[in-house]
Structure formats: C-alpha cells, structure tokens
Amino acid sequence: MADYDVIVIGAGLGGLSTAALCAHSGFKTLVLEQADIIGGCCSTFEMDGYKFDVGASIVEVIPPLEKLFELMGKRHSDYMQLVSCDPIYSFITEDGQRFSYPTDIDETTAVIASIAPEDVEGWKRFSSMGLSMLDSMIDTVMTAPMNTIPEALKAWLKNPAVARFAPVFARTHQGVVRSYYKNPIIQSSVAFQSYFAGAPPELGSGIFGYIALSEHLGIYYPRGGMISIPNGIKAAGEEHGLEVQTGKKVEKILLENGVAFGVELEDGTAITSTVVVSNLNAQVTYLKLIRPENLPHWAVKAISSYEMSMPCPMIYVGIDKKPELDSHHTVVTNSIDAMNDVWNDYYKRGIIPHTAMSLICWPTECDPSLAPEGRHVLNFLCNAPAPYAPLGDNWDRLKPWYKEEAIKELEQYVLPDVRDHIELMEVSTPLDFERRLLSPQGSIYGLFSDVTTLAMFRPRARSKAIKNLYLTGSSTHYGGGIPTTIASGIVTTGYITKDHG
C-alpha cells in the first residue's frame, strides 16, 4: 500500500493546479517543494518590509484560472483578489518617446492613430483576427490534451474553426508583426513579447504576436503579490485534503521495472505513491531525477534535444519616492532588428548586452500594501537575454557590476535621482534562478518555444518512457506564462483521472 496516491514534485502553478485537482478527485495527494515558499516563478518574497515578486508580474487570459476553480466547484474570486491594471503597458522608446496602451481596444486605436495613422487599419485587422482566434482557442485548445496526433486531431475536430489559425503558429513573431504594422515604433510595441517566451522575434512562433492582443482582454495583479495565486490554489486544494510540504527536495524518482512508485528526498527518506507528477523542467525530471541509465536510448536522445529558453536577470528595488511611471508595466523597447541583434551579437556569443530592453513592474501602483507606507517596489526584469555563462566571467562575480548597470537604467527611465532613494536592492542572476527554481541554465521561461516544440513535440504530460510518471508545468505546455502552466495542470490531471480514477 503506497503512502500517497499522488506525489507532485514542485509547487509551481502547474504542480499546484494538478495537485489541487487530484485532491478534489479524491486522490490522497502530497506536494513536495524544495524551496521555503510555493509558486516557483509566480511567487513573492519579503525583505525588510518590502514584498517582491520573484518573476511573473501579472496574470492575463484568466479563463484557465477560472476553469481550474470551476472544476473544483469553486470560484477563484473567493481565494484571491485580482486588481485590473489599466493601462496595460506604458512604453519608452529608444529616443525617449512615451505612450501607453489602454485596455480598451478603441482607445488603443486612438493612441496608434496619434503615433502612426498608417497603422490604424493594420491594428484593426490584427485585433479583429486575433480576437476571433483567442475566442476559439482559449476555452478549447488551451486546456485540451495535444500530446499525440490523434489528440491534436480530436481537439481540431471539436473546434474546426481553429484550423484557419494554424498558419499563425508556423510563422515567426516578427513575420506576424510586420504583416500588420509599418511604423517601427508600433512594431516595437508588439514585438518584445516573444522574449516573454524566451525567444527573439525572428525565432519565436507567430502565436506570441497575439500576446499583445490577449492583454487587451484584461491584465490583473493579485492583491498581496503574485504568491496570492498559488496560495489561492493551495487553499482550495487543502479543502479537499491536499498536503503541501516546503523545504523538501526530491533527489530521485523511485523506479521498479520502468514504473515510478515514489520519490526519495535529499535526506534519504523514501515516500511511495501510485503516481508521481513532476512539475520540474522536463530535462531535470528525466536526466537528474530518473537518470539516463534508467531510460530507453530514444528517450535520452529526445529529452537532450531540447534547447533552453534564454535566462534573464531580475532586479528587485525598494525606493522611498514615487517613481515617474504611468502604469503597472513599463517597457523600455527597441526596434525589431535591435531585439534580434541582441540575441545574435551578444547572447549567442556569451556577452551581456548593454541595451535598453527591459520591463519595469511597479506593483505598488496596484497594491500599496507591498511596501512600507510612502515606499514603492520596482521589479525590474531585464528582458534582454543574458547568457548563462558570460564570456570569461561568472554571475556571482558580476552581480555588483550588474546592479550598477541597473541603477543607471533606472536613472535614465524611472527617476533621475533614484540612487538617493534606493533603500533596498537585490539581483537574481541566471545562476540564482538555477539554484532556487532548479531551472537549467536559469531559463525562467523553460524549454525554448518555437514551431518545433509545439503541442505533440513538447514532452508529454503522460510519460511514455516511464509508467505512472506524469509531467506538468511549462515543459509540457507551449509558452511559460500563468495561463498555460495552469492549463497544463488541467491537462495532466485529465490523464491521471483517466488512468487511475
């Protein structure tokens, strides 16, 4: 008799969603998280009265979150308070021009008309096509299993309208952007999103072009910090008996004749289960927790073939003055060519780029409780890719230099006298992300996302190499955002209940 029905390794959003749903389905479920806090990239840590978000800074496309709670017979609004952020983005261009996109599509049309009247028609075509695509995909394809050709066909037959959007996935992000917009400033305002999936616009799939549109359906910040989302899912699961243990690092997945039957912790404790679910990066799951000698040759070749998405450092700043920003998110952006050049001329060569391309999050704009009174939090994501192994150096040594570079950028774009107002500043480098989140090479966006890692070419949620092993999280679902990782939990639980329910 196993100790648990289901053991989930990792309390990221994929792991917690799977675990909560499994608990709701009646499985005795345990989540083991190696860190002291839950949520993975979607988490919040406290330091000297300031609350900083680890990585994720908003939630958009909330139907998967709503569906997760509906599947448990609950409402997400009973477990977390989502505050709408409007405008969705403010932009600062290379030459210092500033503008914002409101949530309302018609108001955004007016903003585009004031900058580039020639692109209004393109924006209207883009939003009309994009909205119908999102409408037909969010409720169906996003949470449907697509691990095999028959499953993909089934999803398509359920919603044949999706077929007309298939070419979007095969195009590049920059191809989609350039087909709608002529003006370089407008192009730059909708081209950086592929970096949110860890790829430059010339390599990222065209579907990332529509992230810019999906945000017009609303972006939200959970009151109390991003950790409120995993906390809400955990609380909902605990009502069904879910058990979550933090500070428990799994060292290996226990196997017998190619069947997973539990896990062994760092301290040697063995815990058995009928099903093991891994929320870790698929390469870590297969190559470290299972190890190549326990896998068939084809599986080692397959899992080793994936490239990681880019790492990017994160800077957390606490200041005692209101920043000169217009919205929750400010993007310092650049031309499409410059975005690609950063990838090819710097990142691929192991050089840390000196370029303006970053995302400045100002969460205290939505939720002042995240900082002591009169203080503000800035989470500064260097959206420009930074090499995991900088040429001739290492991140631990580069940290002070990188902090100084970040201050210079904040002086230029946020507050000219920011240096005099910084009370607290921390940097999380790619090495730190690798240590804390177990993301190989610090790749917070997981596996590289291009047309060759779509749907059935991503690691399966139900392992074919190891029986009773299931995967969840960004490794199994295209894109590394909150909606997709939650969707992955819904898909993985579908397999578990089908096989063991």
Add this chain to the structure above:
Amino acid sequence: MKKARKVFLLLAMVALVAAYFNTSESTRRYLKHIGRQVPSLPYRYFI
C-alpha cells in the same frame, strides 16, 4: 527520361540554394535554427 529527372533535380536544388541566399539574413538564421531542430522531431514526438 532518367537524365531529364537528374537535370530537373539539379535545377530544383540550384533554385533552392539561390532562394536561400536571396532571403534576408534574419530568415536565413531562422531556417538554420529550424533545420537544426527538425532531425529531433521524431524523438520529441514520443517523449
């Protein structure tokens, strides 16, 4: 007939190479990237 087929194949290859070198540097980088990934697809499908 056999010779005509060989000539046709040769011409097709020349056309492909010419088309490749006529594309932008960005497209060439994309094609190279995808070209590196394609051989792994049969394995990836099963993992």
